[in-house]
Amino acid sequence: MNNFNRRDFIKLMGISAASVATPSLVKAATGTVAPRIAVVGSGFAGSTVAKYLRLWSGNILDVTVIDPKSSHVSCVMSNLVVNGRLNMSDITFDHSVLAQKYGVKFIKGMVTGIDAGNDGVKTVFYNEDTVQKNAPFDFVVLAPGIAFDEVTGWDEKIAPHAWIAGEQTVLLKQQLEDIPAGGTFVMTVPKAPYRCPPGPYERACVVADIMKRKGGGRVVVLDMNSKIIVEEHMFSTAFSDLYGDIVEYIPDVVVNDVNGLSINTSKGSFDADVLNLIPSHKAGKIVSQLGYATVAGSWADVDPVSYELKNEQGVFVIGDSSGTNQPKSGHMANSQAKVCADAIIRMIAGQDVNDTQRLANLTTNSACYSPITYNTATWLTAGFAYQQGKGMVAIKKSLGEAEMHSIDHYEDMFSWSKNLFENTFM
Amino acid sequence: MKNNLFTLHKLLIALISSFMLLFLIPEVSADSASDARLLASQCAQCHGTTGNTLGDFDSIAGESFSELYDELMEMKAEDKNEVMHKQIQGYSEAQIWLIADYYARFSEKTNTGGGGNNIDDEDKEDEEDEEDEKDEDEEDEEDEEDEEDEEDDDDEKD
Numbered sequence: 001m002n003n004f005n006r007r008d009f010i011k012l013m014g015i016s017a018a019s020v021a022t023p024s025l026v027k028a029a030t031g032t033v034a035p036r037i038a039v040v041g042s043g044f045a046g047s048t049v050a051k052y053l054r055l056w057s058g059n060i061l062d063v064t065v066i067d068p069k070s071s072h073v074s075c076v077m078s079n080l081v082v083n084g085r086l087n088m089s090d091i092t093f094d095h096s097v098l099a100q101k102y103g104v105k106f107i108k109g110m111v112t113g114i115d116a117g118n119d120g121v122k123t124v125f126y127n128e129d130t131v132q133k134n135a136p137f138d139f140v141v142l143a144p145g146i147a148f149d150e151v152t153g154w155d156e157k158i159a160p161h162a163w164i165a166g167e168q169t170v171l172l173k174q175q176l177e178d179i180p181a182g183g184t185f186v187m188t189v190p191k192a193p194y195r196c197p198p199g200p201y202e203r204a205c206v207v208a209d210i211m212k213r214k215g216g217g218r219v220v221v222l223d224m225n226s227k228i229i230v231e232e233h234m235f236s237t238a239f240s241d242l243y244g245d246i247v248e249y250i251p252d253v254v255v256n257d258v259n260g261l262s263i264n265t266s267k268g269s270f271d272a273d274v275l276n277l278i279p280s281h282k283a284g285k286i287v288s289q290l291g292y293a294t295v296a297g298s299w300a301d302v303d304p305v306s307y308e309l310k311n312e313q314g315v316f317v318i319g320d321s322s323g324t325n326q327p328k329s330g331h332m333a334n335s336q337a338k339v340c341a342d343a344i345i346r347m348i349a350g351q352d353v354n355d356t357q358r359l360a361n362l363t364t365n366s367a368c369y370s371p372i373t374y375n376t377a378t379w380l381t382a383g384f385a386y387q388q389g390k391g392m393v394a395i396k397k398s399l400g401e402a403e404m405h406s407i408d409h410y411e412d413m414f415s416w417s418k419n420l421f422e423n424t425f426m
Numbered sequence: 427m428k429n430n431l432f433t434l435h436k437l438l439i440a441l442i443s444s445f446m447l448l449f450l451i452p453e454v455s456a457d458s459a460s461d462a463r464l465l466a467s468q469c470a471q472c473h474g475t476t477g478n479t480l481g482d483f484d485s486i487a488g489e490s491f492s493e494l495y496d497e498l499m500e501m502k503a504e505d506k507n508e509v510m511h512k513q514i515q516g517y518s519e520a521q522i523w524l525i526a527d528y529y530a531r532f533s534e535k536t537n538t539g540g541g542g543n544n545i546d547d548e549d550k551e552d553e554e555d556e557e558d559e560k561d562e563d564e565e566d567e568e569d570e571e572d573e574e575d576e577e578d579d580d581d582e583k584d
Contacts, residue, residue, distance in 0.1 A: 052467070331471050338464060338467045338468065339464065342464045358464075361521060361524065363468055364468065365468055367509055381509050381512050383516025384516070397505075397512075397516070398513060398515040399512070400507055400509070403507060412483075414481055415472075415480065415481025415482045416483070418481045419471065419474050419481065419483060423470045
């Protein structure tokens with residue numbers, strides 16, 4: 001299975017062998033070993049790129065996902081775990097599915113470093129069960145999601161972010177079950193760009209709905225941005241009308257520090273029964289650690305035709321860690337991952353990723369649904385196309401959002417997430 | 427000699443693939459590096475990896491080129507404030523053609539040729555042979571997908 005014949009690979013990829021130059025990139029892979037690709041992270045970006053590298057290469061490429069956990073908990077739909085509509089098992093995806101169905105290899109480990117050698121081979125260092133190990137790869141795709149900016153005094157076990165789904169989601173859910181009627185929930189909205197643009201406003205609505213059903217309470221939304229950054233009409237109407245007696249929205253907030261359940265900001269101090277502190281974001285730790293977070297000091301500088309780092313050949317960054325004009329979302333991470341998988345396959349086959357036809361058809365898209373009440377939701381969508389010199393640009397006519405939240409949109413939300421989960425994790 | 431090797435290689439792959447459900451779909455056929463493949467894969471977030479859509483969204487596998495093309499062009503012209511109507515505004519007529527052509531291959535024995543790929547004639551013959559084999563396999567696959575759909579519907583009620 002592992003016998004790699006470049007000529008066969010090219011033929012399988014449907015590329016005329018006569019038109020293919022010998023690329024230096026595949027020098028390491030021209031023997032009998034299939035090109036080896038390490039994928040760091042198993043979220044929407046990492047899982048999709050691993051799946052499509054196998055699917056589109058006819059299962060020839062050797063793809064290994066390195067992740068400290070044996071399953072991924074989706075942030076998409078996790079607010080529905082918070083309000084009890086879904087269980088954790090509904091948003092948890094075991095690695096064994098991609099392993100069995102597509103032959104993706106998994107290593108349960110934490111990547112600690114990459115050594116990009118002169119011969120094109122990259123040594124990836126990782127901890128597996130506290131044992132330091134390393135392995136050689138021809139390409140490395142980093143998909144580590146997000147990390148948080150530091151907040152003085154903050155303890156996430158007391159004031160959960162619940163912005164990387166998992167134990168944090170469960171903790172917030174429990175805290176909301178215990179919050180007394182008439183209690184105070186305080187949350188922060190991170191400075192843009194952050195993961196899931198409508199997400200924090202959606203969170204505010206979901207919690208306001210919980211408080212409303214408890215008989216009332218207070219939801220204080222401390223926004224680090226100067227206004228609601230997406231679906232402004234929808235969310236501002238929800239805050240002022242639907243939850244007018246519950247939600248207090250405060251923009252332009254600078255967080256100074258946190259002490260237990262108290263938060264001190266430029267707009268005053270707030271004591272909470274539940275404090276949902278979502279700090280501003282930066283690229284996943286490994287990206288910063290390797291010195292790749294060069295866009296605004298927080299995100300990776302990639303070429304969106306391949307998501308290869310501009311300053312490191314053979315290393316790619318996809319999903320929330322990459323710094324492009326595109327939103328940070330699970331749907332978008334999946335979309336970018338396919339562009340990256342296609343680019344890597346072309347590079348191995350010696351085809352130009354900047355081919356005019358390819359660039360003319362390079363698109364990504366994002367769509368998402370946000371619950372507003374216990375049984376209604378809204379939606380938001382955007383398409384992006386490649387433009388020379390500008391990268392991925394939002395197509396104005398494709399931008400849209402729901403006029404009103406509705407039961408129909410709530411039902412569509414399950415169709416959307418079900419397909420997105422299938423396309424990513426199954 | 428090389429051709430023989432390649433045929434052996436393909437046979438081996440075919441053997442292994444009979445144990446792997448999703449390996450059977452046309453995506454791994456000889457035209458797989460076409461621009462259409464990447465373009466069309468961007469529909470899969472909402473319509474499923476094989477176009478066999480889960481839930482209430484329209485399933486696109488099994489539709490002919492003209493059905494897909496006409497539907498998409500109609501939505502582009504209507505430009506209603508709905509997710510799919512907005513999404514399709516991001517694609518040119520030429521791209522809609524490529525997408526419709528790509529997904530039409532997921533149906534039974536229709537439109538096996540088509541534009542959007544760079545394959546030469548020799549490869550195309552290989553591809554057509556493979557398509558025939560795959561069409562038979564696809565029927566089995568669709569049956570299994572249907573069963574999966576029913577299970578998913580049950581899950582949703584929970």
